[in-house]
Amino acid sequence: MIRKVLTYPDPVLKKASKDVEVFDSKLHLLLDDMYETMIAENGIGLAAIQIGVDLNVLIINIPQEEDGVQIKENLIEAINPQIIKKEGTTVYKEGCLSIPEYYEEVNRAEKIEIVFKDRFGNDKSISTDSLLAIAFQHEMDHLKGMLFVERLPMLKRRKFEKEWKKKSRENKKF
Numbered sequence: 751m752i753r754k755v756l757t758y759p760d761p762v763l764k765k766a767s768k769d770v771e772v773f774d775s776k777l778h779l780l781l782d783d784m785y786e787t788m789i790a791e792n793g794i795g796l797a798a799i800q801i802g803v804d805l806n807v808l809i810i811n812i813p814q815e816e817d818g819v820q821i822k823e824n825l826i827e828a829i830n831p832q833i834i835k836k837e838g839t840t841v842y843k844e845g846c847l848s849i850p851e852y853y854e855e856v857n858r859a860e861k862i863e864i865v866f867k868d869r870f871g872n873d874k875s876i877s878t879d880s881l882l883a884i885a886f887q888h889e890m891d892h893l894k895g896m897l898f899v900e901r902l903p904m905l906k907r908r909k910f911e912k913e914w915k916k917k918s919r920e921n922k923k924f
C-alpha cells in the first residue's frame with residue numbers, strides 16, 4: 751500500500767527512531783509499503799519515519815549506472831543500521847522526498863562501512879564509496895530525526911527557509 755510521505759516542516763520528521771526488536775510479518779508489510787511508496791514517489795531511498803513510523807528501518811534502491819533503471823534486485827532493506835567506519839569526504843547534490851523539488855550540495859563521508867539486519871534479522875554488512883554511501887548517510891540522518899537541510903551552511907539554510915516559506919504560500923490550495 752502506498753503511504754503518505756511526510757514533508758518538511760512536519761514535526762514527526764524530527765523524531766528519533768527506535769530499533770526493531772521483532773522481525774515479523776508486520777515489519778515485512780512496512781518494508782513492502784515503503785518500497786511501493788518510494789517507487790511511486792520516484793525516490794531512491796526512504797526511511798520509515800518519512801511515512802510516520804519511528805523505527806530504525808530504511809530502504810535504498812540505487813538506479814543502475816548503465817541505463818539509470820531502478821531494479822528491485824538492487825533493493826537494500828536495512829534494519830537497525832549502524833555506520834562502523836567512515837573515511838574521507840565527498841560532496842553531492844542531494845534531494846529528499848520530504849523536501850520536494852529542493853536540491854543542494856551536502857558534505858558527507860566518502861566511504862563508509864555499515865552493519866545492519868535484513869528483514870529476517872540476519873546480520874549484514876556493506877562497505878561502499880559510491881552513491882550508496884551518500885544514500886545511507888542521508889537515510890540514517892532521517893532515523894536520527896535530521897533532514898539534509900540541517901547540514902547546510904547557515905547562509906544556504908536561511909535561503910532555503912525563505913524559499914520554502916514562499917513556495918508553501920504559493921502552493922496553498924482550496
Ligand code: CO
Pocket residue numbers: 845846847848888889892
Ligand atoms: Co530524505
